[in-house]
Amino acid sequence: MFTELNSILNASPESLTPGEFILLSDRQSDASFLIHHFLSFYLKARCKVCFVALVQSFSHYNAVSQRLGISLTQAKEKGQLTFLEGLKESLSVLIPQEENAENQAMSFLRDPAAGLRSLYEFIQSSVVESNGSGEQWGPPVLLMDDVSVLLSLGVHVGAVLDFSHYCRATVCSQLQGNVVMLVRRDGEAEEDDEGSEQLMRGLTHQSCLTLHVQGLPTGYCRDIHGQVELCWKKRQSDGQHTPKKVFQFKVHDKGLSFFARGTSSAVL
Amino acid sequence: MLSELLQGTDIGGFLLIQDSCTYCGRDLLKSFIEAALNREEVVHVLGFDVSEEELKDGLKSSVFQGLHFHNAFADPLGWTDNSHFTVHQFSSSGLAELLKQTAQSKPATLVIDSLSWILRHVTPTAVCHTLQQLKKGGAVKTIIGLLHEDMHSRGIVGSVCRLATSFISVAPGTKADEGLAKITRRSKSGKVMQDEQIFSIRKDLTVTVLSKPTNFGRKQSNTEEQVDPTANLTFNLRLTDSEREAKEKLALPFAFSTEKKTALLHSGPGSGKILYEPDANDDYDQEDPDDDLDV
Numbered sequence: 097m098f099t100e101l102n103s104i105l106n107a108s109p110e111s112l113t114p115g116e117f118i119l120l121s122d123r124q125s126d127a128s129f130l131i132h133h134f135l136s137f138y139l140k141a142r143c144k145v146c147f148v149a150l151v152q153s154f155s156h157y158n159a160v161s162q163r164l165g166i167s168l169t170q171a172k173e174k175g176q177l178t179f180l181e182g183l184k185e186s187l188s189v190l191i192p193q194e195e196n197a198e199n200q201a202m203s204f205l206r207d208p209a210a211g212l213r214s215l216y217e218f219i220q221s222s223v224v225e226s227n228g229s230g231e232q233w234g235p236p237v238l239l240m241d242d243v244s245v246l247l248s249l250g251v252h253v254g255a256v257l258d259f260s261h262y263c264r265a266t267v268c269s270q271l272q273g274n275v276v277m278l279v280r281r282d283g284e285a286e287e288d289d290e291g292s293e294q295l296m297r298g299l300t301h302q303s304c305l306t307l308h309v310q311g312l313p314t315g316y317c318r319d320i321h322g323q324v325e326l327c328w329k330k331r332q333s334d335g336q337h338t339p340k341k342v343f344q345f346k347v348h349d350k351g352l353s354f355f356a357r358g359t360s361s362a363v364l
Numbered sequence: 365m366l367s368e369l370l371q372g373t374d375i376g377g378f379l380l381i382q383d384s385c386t387y388c389g390r391d392l393l394k395s396f397i398e399a400a401l402n403r404e405e406v407v408h409v410l411g412f413d414v415s416e417e418e419l420k421d422g423l424k425s426s427v428f429q430g431l432h433f434h435n436a437f438a439d440p441l442g443w444t445d446n447s448h449f450t451v452h453q454f455s456s457s458g459l460a461e462l463l464k465q466t467a468q469s470k471p472a473t474l475v476i477d478s479l480s481w482i483l484r485h486v487t488p489t490a491v492c493h494t495l496q497q498l499k500k501g502g503a504v505k506t507i508i509g510l511l512h513e514d515m516h517s518r519g520i521v522g523s524v525c526r527l528a529t530s531f532i533s534v535a536p537g538t539k540a541d542e543g544l545a546k547i548t549r550r551s552k553s554g555k556v557m558q559d560e561q562i563f564s565i566r567k568d569l570t571v572t573v574l575s576k577p578t579n580f581g582r583k584q585s586n587t588e589e590q591v592d593p594t595a596n597l598t599f600n601l602r603l604t605d606s607e608r609e610a611k612e613k614l615a616l617p618f619a620f621s622t623e624k625k626t627a628l629l630h631s632g633p634g635s636g637k638i639l640y641e642p643d644a645n646d647d648y649d650q651e652d653p654d655d656d657l658d659v
Binding site: 216217220257258270300302339 | 385388413415417418437438439440441443444480484485512514515536540
């Protein structure tokens with residue numbers, strides 16, 4: 097969890113805004129540091145986290161989270177974290193074996209046109225399941241890394257938007273939890289297409305906070321890794337409407353520093 | 365024109381609010397709902413995009429009795445078996461049944477949030493057909509719909525707009541709290557009126573129409589001052605009166621008056637004369653070749 101980002105978002109593990117749909121996106125850059133931030137943030141806030149990780153393995157996220165002070169293995173054992181490792185589960189769908197009971201969540205790989213209903217049902221069962229003898233956790237949180245890979249697996253944009261709508265209805269509205277999704281956009285902006293841009297627009301309409309990461313327009317720089325644009329859609333609770341903020345950032349080994357445009361220590 | 369639309373003078377019509385990612389039109393939609401409820405109309409809302417709490421957030425609770433929210437947000441496709449209204453029930457018969465469930469004395473105002481959701485699952489022709497039948501049928505007095513124009517191709521957006529009697533396209537204004545509304549109204553006689561207004565919506569959902577957007581180019585030329593080029597110089601460029609007189613009297617070298625013309629064209633006595641005797645091969649033309657010169 098990066099404390100500077102918390103102060104920019106006016107959030108802390110002790111005081112969460114419930115019912116938020118946060119959309120992360122990147123273009124020609126890598127916004128996965130935001131996924132690690134939100135993962136460790138919600139685990140520190142004692143929320144029940146369901147993480148659908150479609151692009152990296154469990155050990156990758158575990159290694160990065162340990163640098164941020166969270167152990168995913170422990171969280172999984174305690175029942176706080178439900179981790180769907182997409183890469184591993186997809187093998188059991190594509191190469192079915194007798195011993196392994198097929199996890200229905202990834203069954204869309206067989207038939208992408210059928211939609212993501214089974215993935216939604218998996219998520220619903222993991223966030224709604226009652227805590228038996230375990231500890232009481234906070235509101236549920238759904239994290240997805242990342243949504244645009246579903247498009248490359250053959251799922252239609254409409255099906256992904258329906259899926260995100262249902263996740264929002266269940267997690268944000270019914271259970272007052274939060275949803276965080278990452279969308280990767282293509283290099284060039286496509287016009288009027290069926291690809292990631294339309295998905296991005298659809299998810300932006302559904303979300304209340306968007307964080308868009310992109311590289312510097314002038315190219316690669318050693319001291320500034322890129323810029324983040326934050327867009328709030330709803331009015332803030334104090335009535336002020338702060339629509340957009342732009343920051344530049346640099347990712348360190350164990351942290352992140354944000355600064356206003358043009359005020360990097362390398363420049364000043 | 366925005367205030368007139370809010371006052372509901374457009375009876376029997378279809379009002380369409382078009383928004384995009386850059387500016388959310390839901391606040392304006394809520395202002396229309398509030399205005400209709402304040403006029404004690406019966407309002408039915410088909411809520412696909414947002415939940416009931418989010419839609420009612422900001423509306424005054426005293427007017428809730430006229431508002432009927434049909435929850436199509438929780439389960440619009442029937443995935444859980446807990447569905448109140450699915451997207452496939454959006455047809456004239458399905459809607460007529462829905463409206464019959466609540467006993468009503470007067471025709472209702474139907475608010476659809478949003479048409480984009482429906483257009484993703486129902487063919488555009490069916491949606492347009494349903495809207496047209498609703499307009500003609502008696503159960504619904506006015507239809508107000510929200511459409512996200514960047515979610516559909518221009519053809520679909522155009523088809524739905526064609527059905528609307530008035531549509532408002534909202535975009536972000538120059539300042540943070542303001543929006544720019546482009547309004548088009550089609551009256552029954554076929555006349556089309558268009559207008560552009562800047563507006564802002566307060567927390568209590570009242571709409572303040574601010575002004576027409578100023579045209580930047582025109583504004584700049586009006587306020588441009590006449591700059592005096594002879595001011596602030598280290599040398600003197602100004603003329604005294606006698607100097608100005610002498611300047612105006614001066615005849616410029618290539619501005620021809622008639623005396624100067626004749627003096628130049630017909631050389632005076634004493635200057636060389638040119639005698640020309642044409643050869644046998646020459647083509648002697650009696651006409652003056654300089655006759656057509658306008659000097």
